[in-house]
Amino acid sequence: MDYKALVAQVLDPAVDEMSQTDILSKIEIPKDSSKGDFAFPTFTLAKSRHQAPNQIAAAIVDAIDQSQFETVEAAGPYVNFFLDKAQAGQNFLRDVLLNENYGHNTDGEAGHVTIDMSSPNIAKPMSMGHLRSTVIGNSLAEISRANGYQPIKINHLGDWGTQFGKLISAYKRWGSEAEVKADPINTLVKYYVKFHEEAEKDPALNDEGRAWFKKLEDGDEEATHLWKWFRDESLKEFMDIYDELDIEFDSFNGESFYNDKMDEVVDMLEDKGLLEESQGAQVVNLDDEDLNVAMIKRTDGATLYMTRDLAAAIFRKRNYNFVKSLYVVGGEQREHFQQMKAVLKKMGFDWADEIEHVSFGLITVDGKKLSTRSGRIILLKDVLDDSVELAQEQIEEKNPDLPNKEEVAHEVGVGAVVFHDLMNERTKSFDFKLEDVVRFEGDTGPYVQYTNARAQSILRKAGNPELVMDELTITDDAVWEVEKLLAEFPNTLKRAWREYEPSVIAKYALSLARAFNKYYANSVILKDDAELNARLALVKSVSQVLTESLRLLGVKAPKEM
Numbered sequence: 001m002d003y004k005a006l007v008a009q010v011l012d013p014a015v016d017e018m019s020q021t022d023i024l025s026k027i028e029i030p031k032d033s034s035k036g037d038f039a040f041p042t043f044t045l046a047k048s049r050h051q052a053p054n055q056i057a058a059a060i061v062d063a064i065d066q067s068q069f070e071t072v073e074a075a076g077p078y079v080n081f082f083l084d085k086a087q088a089g090q091n092f093l094r095d096v097l098l099n100e101n102y103g104h105n106t107d108g109e110a111g112h113v114t115i116d117m118s119s120p121n122i123a124k125p126m127s128m129g130h131l132r133s134t135v136i137g138n139s140l141a142e143i144s145r146a147n148g149y150q151p152i153k154i155n156h157l158g159d160w161g162t163q164f165g166k167l168i169s170a171y172k173r174w175g176s177e178a179e180v181k182a183d184p185i186n187t188l189v190k191y192y193v194k195f196h197e198e199a200e201k202d203p204a205l206n207d208e209g210r211a212w213f214k215k216l217e218d219g220d221e222e223a224t225h226l227w228k229w230f231r232d233e234s235l236k237e238f239m240d241i242y243d244e245l246d247i248e249f250d251s252f253n254g255e256s257f258y259n260d261k262m263d264e265v266v267d268m269l270e271d272k273g274l275l276e277e278s279q280g281a282q283v284v285n286l287d288d289e290d291l292n293v294a295m296i297k298r299t300d301g302a303t304l305y306m307t308r309d310l311a312a313a314i315f316r317k318r319n320y321n322f323v324k325s326l327y328v329v330g331g332e333q334r335e336h337f338q339q340m341k342a343v344l345k346k347m348g349f350d351w352a353d354e355i356e357h358v359s360f361g362l363i364t365v366d367g368k369k370l371s372t373r374s375g376r377i378i379l380l381k382d383v384l385d386d387s388v389e390l391a392q393e394q395i396e397e398k399n400p401d402l403p404n405k406e407e408v409a410h411e412v413g414v415g416a417v418v419f420h421d422l423m424n425e426r427t428k429s430f431d432f433k434l435e436d437v438v439r440f441e442g443d444t445g446p447y448v449q450y451t452n453a454r455a456q457s458i459l460r461k462a463g464n465p466e467l468v469m470d471e472l473t474i475t476d477d478a479v480w481e482v483e484k485l486l487a488e489f490p491n492t493l494k495r496a497w498r499e500y501e502p503s504v505i506a507k508y509a510l511s512l513a514r515a516f517n518k519y520y521a522n523s524v525i526l527k528d529d530a531e532l533n534a535r536l537a538l539v540k541s542v543s544q545v546l547t548e549s550l551r552l553l554g555v556k557a558p559k560e561m
């Protein structure tokens with residue numbers, strides 16, 4: 001039952017000057033329940049009616065059919081609607097419990113959405129920034145599915161580019177096979193850092209690196225062999241982290257995949273007269289878009305990040321025929337994606353409008369930005385391991401007899417990091433302190449998990465009875481806030497997708513957990529009276545929606561912890 005729509009329907013005959021859709025868009029949900037469950041502001045009507053908003057509100061209250069509400073009252077310029085709590089509350093619970101996929105909709109009409117996500121760079125550790133891309137992308141994939149789309153998760157590995165020339169050059173100068181084998185990524189990073197230090201002193205090194213990359217692009221055997229080896233070793237380490245997060249991809253087509261697809265792009269640009277020469281390089285001028293030129297080919301003929309992204313965008317349209325194409329990449333690449341879209345538009349691809357750069361802010365650790373080049377790197381694996389360890393300590397303290405402690409500690413520790421990442425509005429930068437993230441209280445993932453486990457434990461204690469659906473009235477007013485939040489879930493999922501914002505769901509889950517705990521602290525649930533069945537239905541609904549919220553975020557929901 002969509003009560004907001006009901007409010008709009010009831011208002012419609014009394015508000016001639018607005019369409020029902022416009023009315024719907026104006027209806028508010030007051031933060032404070034004493035101001036009604038829904039409120040309609042009359043300010044915009046004052047002009048056409050030549051009346052004060054207060055008068056208009058009073059007139060509307062008199063004019064409408066109030067039979068389906070407990071009360072409707074004018075409060076200053078607002079018309080406030082109060083639902084019949086007993087009636088609406090039980091409808092809300094029924095909606096949840098009778099629908100396995102409660103909250104989902106079919107708006108997406110099964111359209112394909114490609115999601116460019118994670119995309120770490122070979123021969124470098126996966127950073128906290130790549131973690132953000134991974135978990136935001138993964139969550140958006142699930143959110144898109146809940147909104148009726150079909151996501152395609154693409155890991156656009158950074159496995160091509162000048163840096164591999166530098167790495168090969170560094171390896172040839174200072175590398176040892178045994179050293180790389182013993183500790184691949186760390187060793188490769190060490191070579192890379194050394195290369196940059198040495199190149200400061202001797203800039204000729206950069207030319208050597210560029211030359212190696214050119215060889216690689218031309219298929220030179222030695223260069224290709226080393227590149228492949230670096231790539232394989234790196235991927236193994238990345239896979240460990242994806243396993244830990246339990247995240248899978250539909251494609252690992254990284255930058256190198258487009259090696260044989262770029263000529264076509266360059267030809268198309270040429271045919272359309274879009275290529276210009278600038279200081280020996282081939283570029284697309286984007287002055288009319290107020291953007292810097294997009295570099296397509298370097299002086300030595302080597303292609304660039306941009307060239308590969310153009311080829312990838314076209315490939316994705318052809319291969320997946322997407323209705324939306326998302327790029328979950330840090331905000332520092334904003335201009336790159338603006339340029340990419342602008343070039344595609346100039347090429348005549350109208351579908352470029354469906355490309356969305358889903359950007360996000362930086363994660364700092366103790367206020368410092370992370371960068372590989374300076375050698376200051378946070379290893380994601382260490383962060384996750386530390387988090388699991390912290391979770392383990394707390395479980396040991398709170399619930400030492402828990403049967404599958406290790407597994408739960410893993411779900412809580414990893415979930416804590418993921419939840420924290422997603423709880424922040426994605427464009428905001430934030431500082432990361434592990435102790436704050438793994439707490440069982442406060443705005444954390446473990447708090448939501450713990451609340452769900454508590455709900456599950458109540459159901460277990462009651463013997464997991466078969467619930468009766470025809471009598472779900474709870475007279476205790478304290479449940480109303482919980483029931484109302486349950487009813488908000490479908491709109492929450494829509495909003496999360498509209499804004500490409502998993503934090504909408506994380507914040508929702510926190511509110512629901514808080515509301516439920518407040519109710520739980522002040523009431524006895526397992527009391528054998530006429531409303532026991534209804535209260536258990538409430539507990540079960542809360543657990544169902546919390547579990548689904550966590551799932552949409554890529555966080556596990558242990559039944560006991």
Ligand code: ARG
Binds near residue numbers: 119121157158
């Ligand atoms: N590998 C890049 C980086 O770490 C991110 C790639 C993003 N995706 C893309 N299609 N450009 O910065």
